[in-house]
Amino acid sequence: MYSDELGCKELDGLTRAQLQSRVSVQDALLAAAVDGIVAIDARGHVRLFNRAAEVLFGYAAAEVLGNNISMLMPQPHAALHDSYLQAYAGGGKAGIVGIGRDVEGRRKNGEVFPMHLSVGVAETEEGRLFVGICHDLTSYKQALLNLHHAEKRYRDIVESQTELIMRVDAQLRLTFCNPAMVLFLGESAEAMLGKSLLEFIHPDDRVIVKRQFEALFSEGLHQQLQIRMRCGGSERWIDWRVRALGTPLQLKEGWEFQGLGLDITEHVQAREQAEYLATHDPLTGLHNRASFVEGLRLLLSNRRHEGRRSALLHINLDRFKLANEALGQLAGDQILKMSAGRIRASLSRHDLLARLGADQFAVLVDDIGSAKQAAALAQRILARLSEPYATAAGPFNLTASLGVCLCPDDGRNHEQLLRKAEAAMHEAKAKGRNELVFFSEQLQEQLRSALELELGIRQALAGDAFELYFQPKYRLDDGRLQGMEVLLRWFHPEWGAVSPARFIPFAEKHGLARGIGDWVLRQTCAQIRLWQAQGLTVPRLAVNLSAQHFECRDLHGQLRAILAEYGVRPAQLELEITEGTALGNTGAHLALLRQLRAEGFGLAIDDFGTGYSSLSYLTRLPATSLKIDRAFVSRIKADTRHDPVVEAVIVLGHSLGMEVVAEGVENAAQAEFLRSKGCDLVQGFHFSRPLNVAACTALLVEQAPR
Structure with missing residues (x-):
């Protein structure tokens, strides 16, 4: 690697051996060095170029030795290097000798690269040599550049984030805030730094923040907390995710935490609104039934071992x-709001008030003291509710019926107390409205009877314990069988025969009528299919539809589905509806009735004359039959020559194109009178009692053509 052999004086063998050893060590060091080592003389010619220098600059040593060092330098340094050497040789100062600096080198392929150059001076027999150690900085510089870019990207991300980013020290003093945080808090970054984070947090949430950061101190884990922070005079909910920066060992010297915050105010408000709507009535702002029941349940649970008395009031607005x-x-909504306000004004702030339904309210009074105090409160509420209501549509007067039960006197179970208070309210309404009734043993007995009847009906429906009976309808002009009305009978295993006059009105009152009607309709269609399979001619059968059926959104679809299931045609059925049902919700009902009639169903107006029919509306009904109620038929005696009501109904029915049917015909005199007045059809004990399936089958067999 040297340009020529070392000149030396004649030495003895030992001295020469030592020198050779030293040269050998020097060569090994040059070969093992990972940095390039280059030596030049005072004229700038390369005298030493080790293996690492070959790798660094891309030249073989033979290409460089003896040439000017400027070949390894980029411009303008290459052109100026000789002048640097001359200045140094003339006593000038070299700024690089002995200190080292970052410079640039040039590889054989022309690539310029960064390197660190450390230069030393050696005085030799050949003259002064400058020895430079060249350390490639390419990877280091690239790492620095990458770090710079990464930091810039991180800074850009942090500064462009809409989320809030902060750092705080162990005393919760702010040490960093991104622009979003600065904008959110409405202060300059300089003013915020060093301030306590707690200054910006709602006073009620500061304890939570302290506890969460204490957990970070002890556990070193992530924490999530939702807190309220002030923002320009208002409060916003922020969801913070906070973590400790560094390991617990590193943090011993100084804790620091970083938090990422997201404004969730709208989410919290939406959640609170949903929770409010789930527990409150949107019209009046009162608790709803579910919330009231939960409040009652909790109160009873907390009072289980205390001697206090509570009162439960069930209020229903009369004639609402x-x-x-x-x-x-x-x-109507105005009246409900005013009623809620009047009840609330009669209570203390500790009492629980709820709207249970359309026109029903409930009040729970804890620690009422006595029944006398409960009665005084109830009377005060009734008096306030009876005051005139000024509405946008005009003034209106109404009253309320109120039922009261006491706890623990009337029970400790919330379901029982609600049921008993409601039973007392119904009793108040039955007594003439604007009444107050306390639950009593007598009402308990009635309630027990009602519960047993309801259970019995449900069991009868589930176990097919009802039975169909059929009452024939005959033509008065020739005595032919024209049709049959389907009736329902119930034979209870313990009570025996239960009168329809008892269980039908009860079912209508307690929402069971539709279930019974569906059962009757299905069983009727099944019986028609059975009789037809036996080859019998089945006259049109009349089944009753309750008002609850017309509350169904798709009554038409349900009727058609049942008929399709059993293969029955609409023309084989006549649907009987009461006068009141026909006139309810007139527009929707009229459209449905016309649709049913167009498909072939017969339509009969039952119990005509017992309601308050509008004759103008009656003329628009697509009914096929008009039934005279048995109450009018029963007035016909043997010597009756005229009955204005019966005669008027017959004339009205015929004028509207309907057949007129008289029900409850029990003797020949009634039958003859009706025949003389032009009545078309009759049914009743005089012609046939209601028949069970077996007896009705025999009648159809008898009527079959021979």
Whole structure:
């Protein structure tokens, strides 16, 4: 690697051996060095170029030795290097000798690269040599550049984030805030730094923040907390995710935490609104039934071992439906709001008030003291509710019926107490409205009877314990069988025969009528299919539809589905509806009735004359039959020559194109009178009692053509 052999004086063998050894060690060091080592003389010619220098610059040593060092330098340094050497040789100062600096080198392929150059001076027999150690900085510089870019990207991300980013020290003093945080808090970054984070947090949430950061101190884990922070005079909910920076060992010298915050105010408000709507009535702002029941349940649970008495009041507005229909829904809503306000004004702030349903309210009074105090409160509420209501549609007066039960006197179970208070309210309404009734043993007995009857009906439906009976309808002009009305009979295993007059009105009152009607319709269609399979001619069968059926959104679809299931045609059925049902919700009902009639169903108006029919509306009904109620038929005696009501109904029915049917005909005199007045069809004990399936089958066999 040297340009020529070392000149030396004649030495003895030992001295020469030592020198050779030293040269050998020097060569090994040059060969093993990972940095390039280059030596030049005072004229700038390369005298030493080790293996690492070959790798660094891309030249073989033979290509460089003896040439000017400027070949390894980029411009303009290459052109100026000789002048640097001359200045140094003339006593000038070299700025690089003995200190080292970062410079640039040039590889054989022309690539310029960064390197660190350390230069030393050696005085030799050949003259002064400058020895330079060249360390490649390419990877280091690239790493620095990458770090710079990464930091810039991180800074850009942090500064462009809409999320809030902060750092705090162990005393919760702010040490960093990104622009979003600065904008959110409405202060300059300089003013915020060093301030306590707690200054910006709602006072009620500061304890939570302290506890969460204490957990970070002890556990060193991530924490999530939702807190309220002030923002320009208002409060915003922020969801913070906070973590400790560094390991617990590193943090011993100084804790620091970083938090990423997201404004979730709208989410919290939406959640609170959903929770409010789930527990409150949107119209009045009162608790709803579910919330009231939960409040009652919790109170009873907490009072289980205490001697306090509580009162439960069930309030129902009398004639509210009339007000709603007469004045309109807007006025009805006004009345409900005013009623809620009047009840609330009669209570203390500790009492629980709820709207249970359309026109029903409930009050829970804890620690009422006595029944006398409960009665005084109830009377005060009734008096306030009876005051006139000024609505946008005009003034209106109404009253309320109120039922009261006491705890623990009337029970400790919330379901029992609610049921008993409601039973007392119904008793108050039955007594004439604007009444107050306390639950009593007598009501307990009635309630028990009602519960047993309801259970019995449900069991009868589930176990097919009802039975169909059929009452024939005959033509008066020739005595032919024209059709049959389907009746329902119930034979209870313990009570025996239960009168329809008892269980049908009960079912209608307690929402069971539709289930019974569906059962009757299905069984009727099944019986028609059975008789037809036996080859019998089945006359049109009349089945009753309750008002609850018309509350169904798709009554038409359900009827058609049942008929399709059993292969029955619409023309084989006549649907009997009461006068009141036919006139309810007139527009929707009229459209449905016309659709049913167009498909072939017969339509009969039952119990005509017992309601308050509008004759103008009756003329628009697509009914095929008009039934005279048995109450009018029963007035016909043997010597009756005229009955204005019966005769008027017959004339009206015929004028509207309907057949007229008289029900409850029990003797020949009634039958003869009806025949003389032009009545078309009759049914009743005089012609046939209701028949069970076996007896009715025999009748159909008898009527079959021979």
